[in-house]
Amino acid sequence: MPVFFNGQLLVTPTVQSLVDDSQMYNRNPAVGNIVALIGRAEGGEPKVPLVLRSPAHAKEVLRDGELLTAVRKAFAPSNATHGPSRIVAMRVNPAVQAELTLVDGSAGDAIDLKATDYGIWTNQIKVKVESGTTAGKRLTTQVGNAYFTKDNVARSAFTVTYTGAQATATITASNTQILLHAPALTLVATIELSEYGTVQEVVDRINVTTGFSATVTAGSANTATLNGLDAVAATSCKTPTVYDVRADLQACIDWFNGSAEGFITAVRPATASKVPANLAFTYLTGGSNGTVTNTDWDDCFVALESEDVQWVVPVVGDASIHAMADAHVHFMSGVGKRERRAFVGGNLGVTQSSAAAAAATINSDRTAYCYPGLYDYDATGELTLYAPYILAAQVAGGFGGVNPGTPLTNKPLTVRGMELDLKEPADTDFMIDSRILCVTKSPKGDYRVVKSISTWQSDSKYNRVEVSTGAATDFVARNVREALQDFIGAKGSPESLHAIASRTDSILAELARPEPAGPGVIVGDRINPPYRNITVELEGDVVRVEFECSPVIPINYVLVTIHAVPYSGRV
Numbered sequence: 001m002p003v004f005f006n007g008q009l010l011v012t013p014t015v016q017s018l019v020d021d022s023q024m025y026n027r028n029p030a031v032g033n034i035v036a037l038i039g040r041a042e043g044g045e046p047k048v049p050l051v052l053r054s055p056a057h058a059k060e061v062l063r064d065g066e067l068l069t070a071v072r073k074a075f076a077p078s079n080a081t082h083g084p085s086r087i088v089a090m091r092v093n094p095a096v097q098a099e100l101t102l103v104d105g106s107a108g109d110a111i112d113l114k115a116t117d118y119g120i121w122t123n124q125i126k127v128k129v130e131s132g133t134t135a136g137k138r139l140t141t142q143v144g145n146a147y148f149t150k151d152n153v154a155r156s157a158f159t160v161t162y163t164g165a166q167a168t169a170t171i172t173a174s175n176t177q178i179l180l181h182a183p184a185l186t187l188v189a190t191i192e193l194s195e196y197g198t199v200q201e202v203v204d205r206i207n208v209t210t211g212f213s214a215t216v217t218a219g220s221a222n223t224a225t226l227n228g229l230d231a232v233a234a235t236s237c238k239t240p241t242v243y244d245v246r247a248d249l250q251a252c253i254d255w256f257n258g259s260a261e262g263f264i265t266a267v268r269p270a271t272a273s274k275v276p277a278n279l280a281f282t283y284l285t286g287g288s289n290g291t292v293t294n295t296d297w298d299d300c301f302v303a304l305e306s307e308d309v310q311w312v313v314p315v316v317g318d319a320s321i322h323a324m325a326d327a328h329v330h331f332m333s334g335v336g337k338r339e340r341r342a343f344v345g346g347n348l349g350v351t352q353s354s355a356a357a358a359a360a361t362i363n364s365d366r367t368a369y370c371y372p373g374l375y376d377y378d379a380t381g382e383l384t385l386y387a388p389y390i391l392a393a394q395v396a397g398g399f400g401g402v403n404p405g406t407p408l409t410n411k412p413l414t415v416r417g418m419e420l421d422l423k424e425p426a427d428t429d430f431m432i433d434s435r436i437l438c439v440t441k442s443p444k445g446d447y448r449v450v451k452s453i454s455t456w457q458s459d460s461k462y463n464r465v466e467v468s469t470g471a472a473t474d475f476v477a478r479n480v481r482e483a484l485q486d487f488i489g490a491k492g493s494p495e496s497l498h499a500i501a502s503r504t505d506s507i508l509a510e511l512a513r514p515e516p517a518g519p520g521v522i523v524g525d526r527i528n529p530p531y532r533n534i535t536v537e538l539e540g541d542v543v544r545v546e547f548e549c550s551p552v553i554p555i556n557y558v559l560v561t562i563h564a565v566p567y568s569g570r571v
Contacts, residue, residue: 032308035074035400036088037393038300039067039315040292043117044091047299049307052087063121067091070315070390073376073414074397080411084400088309090300091118098122098287102129102276109269110276111253115284116265122287125263129279136248137275139255141263148261155251156217157199157229161242164211170234171243175227175273178202182211184234193226201225212237223247231273248275297321301328310340310404310471311396317347317389319358326367333366337481339474341454341467343396343437345370345388348419352427355388356434365456365464368437370395373419374447385419395437395449405472405521407554412446413439424450435465451556462553472521472551476511483507484545492538501536504545508534511549522549 002011010016036049043063044050052058055072062068067089075083095118102111115122130138136154140147162169162182169182180189189209196202200221206214230246237243249268252275256266264284290296297314301324304312314325322344333339344367346358352371359369370392378384394415398408422428422440428450431438435455442448456464463473483503490496512530514520524530531549 032310033084033400033402033404034086034088034307034309035084035311035313035393035396036090036304036307036309037067037070037074037313037315037396038090038092038297038304039065039070040093040289041065041067041089041091042119042121042289044089045118046091046093046095046290047296047303048090049303050089050091052089053085058087058089062089062091063119066315066390069378069386070313070393073386073390073394074313074400076414077394077398077401078408078411078413081398081406081408082401084397087397087400088304088307090304092292092296092300093119094290094292094296095119096286096288096290098125098284100127100282100284102127102279104272104274105277106274108271108274110249110272110274111256112267112269113256113264113284114267115287116263118287119289120287123283123285126281126283127264127279128281129276131278137252139252139261140281141256141261142281143263148263150255150260153248153251153255155220155223155247157220157223157225157245157247158203158214158216159242159244160206160212160214160237161239162211162237163213163239166211167238168236169211169238171232171237171245172234173229173232173245175229175231175271178206178229180206180209180212181234184236193229197224197226199223199225217244220247223250227268227270229273230275249273252276294320294324297324301325304328305332305336308338310474311400312340312342313389313393313396314342314344315389315393317345317350317387319346319361322358322362322367322369326362326364329366330364333474337478339478340366341471341474342367343370343392344368345373345390345392347389348373348385348387350388352420352430355436356430359435359455360457362455363435363457365454365470368392368395368452368454368467369435371431371436371438372422374413374415374439375417375419376415383416388419391415391439395452398449399452399467399471403515403519403521404475405468405519405552407466407468408449408452409468409554409556410442410448410450412442412448415439415447418447422450437467452554463551466554469551469553475519475521476508476549476551479511480504480507480545487543492541492543497536497538497543500543500545501534504534504536504547508547508549521552523552524550 041062042065044061055075058071097115097118100113104110124143128140132138132152135152138151140149166182168184170184172179178191182188191205196205202225203214203216206212228250253266253268314321325342329340329342355371371388373388374386374391435457438450439447452467462469508531512522522530534547537544
């Protein structure tokens with residue numbers, strides 16, 4: 001009798017095998033712990049997520065500005081925690097690149113140059129074009145004392161000669177075609193470069209034209225010819241003349257766009273066909289940082305939707321932008337299915353009562369309000385007072401450097417002082433009651449987070465008030481959700497239900513694994529396990545998964561009772 005096995009109906013007697021890899025999925029949590037900062041900078045492409053690997057890398061990309069300051073603070077938040085391994089930064093400035101057009105000897109556009117970076121600083125880039133020592137051009141780009149230069153920028157595409165019976169022969173080349181004449185006024189071949197796209201193809205076509213012979217220059221066989229050759233007008237190629245068809249203009253463009261030059265990029269105008277004329281050092285112009293509006297901030301939040309980040313900080317003290325950040329993290333934690341939380345801070349000079357009012361206005365379980373400003377050394381070694389939104393970036397960096405569920409409560413921050421000296425418990429009680437994440441000087445002399453709380457004021461649920469507990473809950477929700485994504489489209493069968501239950505159990509077991517082997521975001525013991533009561537129910541095409549778990553809650557209070565008893569004894 002035929003048998004159905006592994007999706008096939010087997011009729012002829014045979015031996016078949018099946019590898020069951022249903023238990024080979026990755027059981028480790030796959031959700032990251034990434035910090036994203038949005039703010040003003042002097043460098044970097046605007047409104048594009050820039051992944052920064054270190055403070056030095058951040059300096060190279062962002063150059064200067066509050067966003068760079070915030071990134072530096074986020075990379076080194078505390079001596080008691082690790083910093084993030086990477087940070088996503090977004091430049092909010094609608095910056096514009098500086099530009100310059102090089103012209104040929106006939107004043108026609110030869111190369112359109114544009115700065116690779118964006119902003120007013122790109123107006124400092126200057127370009128020089130000189131004759132090459134032996135061929136082509138010598139090109140130089142420079143900013144300050146840094147420069148790139150290349151001599152003898154030139155390229156031969158192929159050579160052609162005519163050995164036929166006619167007394168004269170010429171070749172004409174343009175951006176789009178090559179014309180062969182023999183004799184000089186008699187057209188014998190029109191070669192459309194759109195049809196013969198590489199040098200080798202053009203050479204092969206020339207070589208079937210009676211009397212003409214062409215040879216590819218070494219290394220140019222696969223070079224594109226359409227909009228790639230230098231123009232030549234009816235130039236003799238009658239033997240013994242061997243005419244060298246050049247691509248020097250494209251060689252210049254390729255050098256500007258290559259890895260050997262780092263300041264500018266080049267585009268060949270549609271009509272360009274000659275190398276640029278010599279030019280003394282000339283600066284690019286038109287670079288601008290732009291004027292930041294709320295629309296620019298909104299554009300950044302929209303662009304950030306495609307990034308997988310968990311902590312978001314707008315590096316600004318504007319309450320309207322704080323509201324945008326809160327709306328963003330709520331949207332992404334719901335419809336966006338990428339849970340995330342925000343930290344914000346006001347401007348310098350905000351009073352305690354004003355900070356309390358700002359936190360009350362936000363009133364969100366996904367946004368924390370950081371206070372006050374902080375003192376630290378700037379890049380030149382000068383002690384500087386920074387606004388509370390820089391503190392927000394530092395706190396976010398702290399959360400990005402620890403396992404989800406780890407609080408920053410009582411963790412020291414790398415600061416040299418605070419804008420206000422908050423007193424315990426009078427000031428700090430007010431701050432906590434107002435749902436403000438504040439920092440004050442500890443008895444040990446360092447500066448510590450008093451309590452890492454959100455601005456949520458509607459109730460006292462741990463997952464809404466405690467940032468760390470909320471993050472642990474997010475981590476559980478997303479890891480379980482992503483682990484079960486593979487079951488969409490599976491058969492609604494008892495086997496599928498058992499598989500869903502098994503995978504849920506495996507993921508929860510990993511999430512409960514204590515540090516340092518695991519994240520330890522849910523906790524328990526034998527009597528009160530970290531998770532229990534996993535149920536999977538199928539009704540129609542809907543599977544419902546339910547379970548209990550215990551996200552980790554920080555220890556905020558240690559209460560010591562001392563029982564004093566009178567001494568009695570006998571001598």
